[in-house]
Amino acid sequence: MIQTDTRFPTSAGVEAAAAAIAAILPPTPLLPVEINGVRAWVKADNLQPIGSFKIRGAWWRLSNLSAQERAAGVVAVSSGNHAQGVAWSARRLGIRAAIVMPHDAPQVKLDNTAALGAEVVLYQRPQEDRDAVAARLIAERGGTLVHAFGDPWVIEGQGSAAIEIAAQLGRAPGRIIACCGGGGLTAGLGLGAPDARIHPVEPVGWDMVGRAMAAGELVHAAPDAPKTICDALQPNVTKPLNLTLLKDRAEPGVTVTDDEVRDAQRFAFAQLRLVVEPGGAAALAAALAGKVPVDAGTVIMITGGNADPAAYAATIGGGAGAS
Known part of the structure; x- marks a missing residue:
């Protein structure tokens, strides 16, 4: 699992993300x-x-993964929009993606995420901690966590x-x-x-x-x-x-x-x-x-x-x- 707290977002990173997204x-x-x-x-x-807007951070994060990280896939947590951003980016980059989503997310977001090729893993909101569910998946499968808002690259994007x-x-x-x-x-x-x-x-x-x-x-x-x-x-x-x-x-x-x-x-x-x-x-x-x-x-x-x-x-x- 990639530790996202080893890097701090910067204004230069935002400029680079903007160029990549453009x-x-x-x-x-x-x-x-x-x-x-x-x-x-x-x-x-x-x-x-x-x-x-979530496509911005998802694209910047996934496009910065190494070849080894891309091969291991990604895991994300989302109520639906970050999920679709990660799924869209993963499909374009050829990366396997699993998205931890709440059971009561709008059906349109669940359907759209699955249609983009991502695996949807449901959790019970508010009884379960979605970050804990994602951590279990990574422990079992490996992969990089792409957090919806706490990831430095996502923030820059x-x-x-x-x-x-x-x-x-x-x-x-x-x-x-x-x-x-x-x-x-x-x-x-x-x-x-x-x-x-x-x-x-x-x-x-x-x-x-x-x-x-x-x-x-x-x-x-x-x-x-x-x-x-x-x-x-x-x-x-x-x-x-x-x-x-x-x-x-x-x-x-x-x-x-x-x-x-x-x-x-x-x-x-x-x-x-x-x-x-x-x-x-x-x-x-x-x-x-x-x-x-x-x-x-x-x-x-x-x-x-x-x-x-x-x-x-x-x-x-x-x-x-x-x-």
């Missing part, structure tokens, strides 16, 4: 948006080939979005509002846009990154943490590496409710013609709700579009009970 993928659109009378920007990473944003804006962004699960994207954006204010946005009750930054130490999700429709933003705890990178670099975290997320999904559909899954709409939800300032230098990350069809239809139709 060689295989076109930049996703940067779209103008008006929020409460103020013009800002939306980075539509839901339009990536796998419907998520996610930060490539900041390089694209600066090129598209023609200047460095002043503020980036980002959906936040374990903190891989926010950490990478902090490296890729060191002068920007980075705002992590998490679901109510699942703000493990925001609480960890405030406490200065890792904070675990409560056993009775509330349900959230943001299935992509439910890690039990962030990693020391992410907390180190975000300390003194990110703005205090904010949280959004399910209703605010649904409002953001409807806004994206009506105003931007974008299909956005709940977890991918959290940053937009915070901006629309006035929880984060918005100005002409603000970029809002839309991070995923792998919406469950029935739940999405209910949300767009105005229903509040969709998950």
Whole structure:
């Protein structure tokens, strides 16, 4: 098993990741948006080939594996979007991939991951620890762990979005509002846009990154943490590496409710013609709700579009009970 804590992510690594990703993928659109009378920007990473920004970190990580590591395969943990990023990259590079996914992940994400050729290994959420399941697989089979947010190469790959944003804006962004699960994207954006204010946005009750930054130490999700429709933003705890990178670099975290997320999904559909899954709409939800300032230098990350069809239809139709 590769120990990912032997390497520290850097701004130079983000630049290199951006160049590697640009060689295989076109930049996703940067779209103008008006929020409460103020013009800002939306980075539509839901339009990536796998419907998520996670393809960035997955590609950078897997393309940096040695020939020996590629032959041994990879193991990843994911609620669905990182899974698809790893599966897509593994298929392109000819690497065997096993993905540890929660039993209650949206079926569309489970199906898409399997369709890309990866082996899906289910675990029971919240009873089982997905990292422990992955560790057992690696002990039995060998291979490299490709963590969803705590891997240095993954963090650098996610930060490539900041390089694209600066090129598209023609200047460095002043503020980036980002959906936040374990903190891989926010950490990478902090490296890729060191002068920007980075705002992590998490679901109510699942703000493990925001609480960890405030406490200065890792904070675990409560056993009775509330349900959230943001299935992509439910890690039990962030990693020391992410907390180190975000300390003194990110703005205090904010949280959004399910209703605010649904409002953001409807806004994206009506105003931007974008299909956005709940977890991918959290940053937009915070901006629309006035929880984060918005100005002409603000970029809002839309991070995923792998919406469950029935739940999405209910949300767009105005229903509040969709998950």
